[in-house]
Amino acid sequence: xxxxxxxxxxxxxxxxxxxxxxxxxxxxxxxxxxxxLFKHPKIKHILVRHEAGAAHAAEGYARSTGKPGVVLVTSxxxxxxxxxxxxxxxxxxxxxxIITGQVPxxxxxxxxxxxxxxxxxxxxxxxxxxxxxxxxxLANVMKEAFYLATNGRPGPVLVDxxxxxxxxxxxxxxxxxxxxxxxxxxxxxxFNDITKAMELLANAxxxxxxxxxxxxxxxxxxxxxxxxxxxxxxxxxTSTLMGLGSLPAEDDKWLGMLGMHGTYExxxxxxxxxxxxxxGARFDDRVTGRLDAxxxxxxxxxxxxxxxxxxxxxxxxxxxxxxxxxxIDQMIKIWKSRKFTAANLDDWWARIKGxxxxxxxxxxxxxxxxxxxxAIERLYEATKDKSPIITTEVGQHxxxxxxxxxxxxxxxxLTSGGLGTMxxxxxxxxxxxxxxxxxxxxxxxGEASIQMNIQELGTASQYRLPIKIFxxxxxxxxxxxxxxxxxxxxxxxxxxxxxxxxxxxxxKAYGWEGIVIDHPDNLDEGIAQMLDYDGxxxxxxxxxxxxxxxxxIPSGAAHTEMLLDNSTVSGEMDDxxxxxx
Amino acid sequence: MxxxxxxxERHVLTLTVDNExxxxxxxxxMFTARGYNxxxxxxxxxxxxxxxxxITIVTNGPPATIxxxxxxxxxxxxxxxxxxxxEEGPHVERELALVKVTGTGDNRIEAIRLADIYRARxxxxxxxxxxxxxxxxxxxxxxxxTLMREVGFVEVGRTGVAALMRGxxxx
Ligand SMILES: Cc1ncc(C[n+]2csc(CCOP(=O)(O)OP(=O)(O)O)c2C)c(N)n1
Ligand SMILES: [Mg+2]
Numbered sequence: 001x002x003x004x005x006x007x008x009x010x011x012x013x014x015x016x017x018x019x020x021x022x023x024x025x026x027x028x029x030x031x032x033x034x035x036x037l038f039k040h041p042k043i044k045h046i047l048v049r050h051e052a053g054a055a056h057a058a059e060g061y062a063r064s065t066g067k068p069g070v071v072l073v074t075s076x077x078x079x080x081x082x083x084x085x086x087x088x089x090x091x092x093x094x095x096x097x098i099i100t101g102q103v104p105x106x107x108x109x110x111x112x113x114x115x116x117x118x119x120x121x122x123x124x125x126x127x128x129x130x131x132x133x134x135x136x137x138l139a140n141v142m143k144e145a146f147y148l149a150t151n152g153r154p155g156p157v158l159v160d161x162x163x164x165x166x167x168x169x170x171x172x173x174x175x176x177x178x179x180x181x182x183x184x185x186x187x188x189x190x191f192n193d194i195t196k197a198m199e200l201l202a203n204a205x206x207x208x209x210x211x212x213x214x215x216x217x218x219x220x221x222x223x224x225x226x227x228x229x230x231x232x233x234x235x236x237x238t239s240t241l242m243g244l245g246s247l248p249a250e251d252d253k254w255l256g257m258l259g260m261h262g263t264y265e266x267x268x269x270x271x272x273x274x275x276x277x278x279x280g281a282r283f284d285d286r287v288t289g290r291l292d293a294x295x296x297x298x299x300x301x302x303x304x305x306x307x308x309x310x311x312x313x314x315x316x317x318x319x320x321x322x323x324x325x326x327x328i329d330q331m332i333k334i335w336k337s338r339k340f341t342a343a344n345l346d347d348w349w350a351r352i353k354g355x356x357x358x359x360x361x362x363x364x365x366x367x368x369x370x371x372x373x374x375a376i377e378r379l380y381e382a383t384k385d386k387s388p389i390i391t392t393e394v395g396q397h398x399x400x401x402x403x404x405x406x407x408x409x410x411x412x413x414l415t416s417g418g419l420g421t422m423x424x425x426x427x428x429x430x431x432x433x434x435x436x437x438x439x440x441x442x443x444x445x446g447e448a449s450i451q452m453n454i455q456e457l458g459t460a461s462q463y464r465l466p467i468k469i470f471x472x473x474x475x476x477x478x479x480x481x482x483x484x485x486x487x488x489x490x491x492x493x494x495x496x497x498x499x500x501x502x503x504x505x506x507x508k509a510y511g512w513e514g515i516v517i518d519h520p521d522n523l524d525e526g527i528a529q530m531l532d533y534d535g536x537x538x539x540x541x542x543x544x545x546x547x548x549x550x551x552x553i554p555s556g557a558a559h560t561e562m563l564l565d566n567s568t569v570s571g572e573m574d575d576x577x578x579x580x581x
Numbered sequence: 582m583x584x585x586x587x588x589x590e591r592h593v594l595t596l597t598v599d600n601e602x603x604x605x606x607x608x609x610x611m612f613t614a615r616g617y618n619x620x621x622x623x624x625x626x627x628x629x630x631x632x633x634x635x636i637t638i639v640t641n642g643p644p645a646t647i648x649x650x651x652x653x654x655x656x657x658x659x660x661x662x663x664x665x666x667x668e669e670g671p672h673v674e675r676e677l678a679l680v681k682v683t684g685t686g687d688n689r690i691e692a693i694r695l696a697d698i699y700r701a702r703x704x705x706x707x708x709x710x711x712x713x714x715x716x717x718x719x720x721x722x723x724x725x726x727t728l729m730r731e732v733g734f735v736e737v738g739r740t741g742v743a744a745l746m747r748g749x750x751x752x
Binding site: 119120123124127128129131148182183184306307308310311312315574575576579 | 582599602603606607610611614645648649652653655656657658659661
């Protein structure tokens with residue numbers, strides 16, 4: 001076996017893993033890898049404009065294709081710039097492999113130029129990370145890195161490679177055949193547990209399926225299986241922000257999203273259910289509201305691939321550690337073989353009908369100004385037949401998109417849930433478009449968030465990516481302002497979006513198309529113009545400034561204490577409430 | 582407003598981990614990052630090929646937190662096994678301490694007498710000082726230190742707890 005440089009071994013591993021795209025940015029400490037890339041035209045490198053963009057783009061690629069996203073950045077500032085995206089992927093369980101250059105191993109610890117303790121900095125926002133000190137270890141490390149990123153609960157894995165290790169020759173060019181992967185993948189769920197779960201579900205008077213991002217991570221099959229389980233059990237289905245699209249929104253079992261900005265029917269059903277089957281969700285604080293008032297009378301079954309998610313915030317009655325897709329398959333099998341039938345749920349559905357009648361997503365009509373919810377509705381109507389991929393930034397616009405855009409398939413909704421990272425949407429759209437060249441990809445943005453990674457306009461121009469950015473421009477950090485109205489007696493401390501750029505001129509400067517929509521009468525036409533344009537477009541959709549996002553369960557309140565409209569929002573909260581996230 | 586605190590329990594955990602760079606930092610850092618307590622932590626490799634280390638952590642927290650601590654430890658890639666000895670049943674805990682004491686006259690005699698009762702050995706002596714080596718449960722060492730404080734205590738170095746399950750089974 002001939003020896004190869006560390007950089008070549010690395011690229012070999014990438015090819016072996018089937019990687020065809022990497023998102024990156026060069027610099028001193030990765031030059032040997034970039035030079036090796038030159039010889040590997042099979043791997044397409046997407047040059048971003050900022051390393052945060054690389055990480056989010058890789059997330060968008062991963063989330064929309066189901067394949068791991070790969071990031072390549074230099075040491076020091078390259079690595080630290082990528083940290084936000086890495087932390088984001090960690091929170092939302094997105095499979096990434098991040099390769100960072102490091103100063104030569106002989107200089108580590110000497111405060112060398114562009115040295116940062118990357119492994120130290122990313123230790124708690126990666127699933128695992130490595131500092132590779134010998135090119136002979138690289139092949140095995142890379143294999144394990146991909147394995148860890150994609151198996152069990154997916155997540156980011158970082159490999160830090162000193163420059164001398166990239167240049168030096170290694171004799172182990174291939175990973176060893178009998179390498180043991182250190183990744184606990186849960187066994188098939190216990191037959192008795194699944195049977196018990198199905199017995200409970202079949203006998204429930206008021207069941208609910210509470211689903212999350214785990215269903216998406218488990219693969220498209222899990223979404224199909226979920227649909228079948230809902231059909232068999234006649235149970236209503238709600239989902240977290242991360243799980244949207246796993247059950248088609250047109251399904252009659254669909255209650256809409258739950259949680260802080262979830263629907264009235266979803267939250268009331270969660271509160272009143274007698275059996276809760278949680279599938280690949282993690283009882284996040286945005287979902288549960290006040291813990292001691294969370295679904296007080298239900299028997300809780302929790303299926304999660306990560307045992308640490310179980311009993312973390314809410315104690316459950318029947319924990320099942322398993323891949324949720326496989327667990328649902330088992331459930332369906334047992335349901336059928338035991339010839340279970342759903343109990344009569346007419347009463348339960350009648351109550352749900354009552355909650356639905358509240359029409360919690362209604363908003364005041366406005367003839368003169370564009371209501372942001374209306375803009376999303378029209379965007380949905382205009383694009384629903386094109387099966388678009390929607391990304392978002394973070395804020396009110398994100399929640400309105402989750403409420404008013406309806407998803408029929410998994411992997412079409414890319415949003416920063418756990419970390420809530422403004423600036424996620426555009427690079428994620430870039431990654432999604434790279435992974436799905438023919439798809440319609442739209443970033444539903446806020447005027448503040450979009451500026452956080454605005455430099456990525458250049459990336460889309462360079463690779464001729466026809467992504468669309470639809471800015472709901474309310475001239476406010478709307479979500480911040482909404483909280484200030486709710487909690488701090490409308491003292492608007494630094495939440496106004498001042499000195500906004502001319503988004504159309506900005507678009508043009510990057511070779512994009514720019515469109516302003518500023519009246520409800522022009523909305524459909526503007527959207528059509530955006531869709532017709534063969535290339536990237538920014539739409540500066542001027543929406544009414546004062547709208548707030550409802551329904552809302554204020555932080556620390558119970559599901560039943562939901563605010564349905566603006567009239568309830570104002571005043572000052574006590575310190576306990578102010579301290580809540 | 583006040584920050585709510587729950588009642589804590591002491592638990593002794595042992596972890597079997599890969600002996601590689603960063604493992605300890607990963608575990609200790611996870612405790613800090615998630616706000617868990619470490620009362621003591623000992624680590625040393627325990628296999629002939631030095632590939633595996635055993636870490637003994639004494640921690641405290643409400644039961645739900647202890648459960649999370651164990652799950653979070655298991656989630657770390659180089660951690661292969663976590664055992665909660667406090668839950669598993671009877672186990673032995675030992676700690677070693679080196680205790681420096683100075684004094685002359687009655688204090689010096691009293692120190693030696695107490696050391697004898699506690700089976701502490703003298704491993705260094707001058708005309709004005711002793712260093713005692715004492716092994717035992719953490720409580721025994723605590724009591725010994727309380728007594729030494731009355732007769733000329735200077736400083737102590739403690740190893741932290743090492744622990745094994747009683748009986749013939751591995752923990
Ligand atoms: C990186 C980052 N910084 C700060 C925040 C806090 N934050 C949440 S929403 C928001 C305002 C977003 O404003 P905009 O993008 O205009 O969206 P809108 O709420 O107006 O729709 C801020 C500052 C965040 N989520 N992410
Ligand atoms: Mg805004």
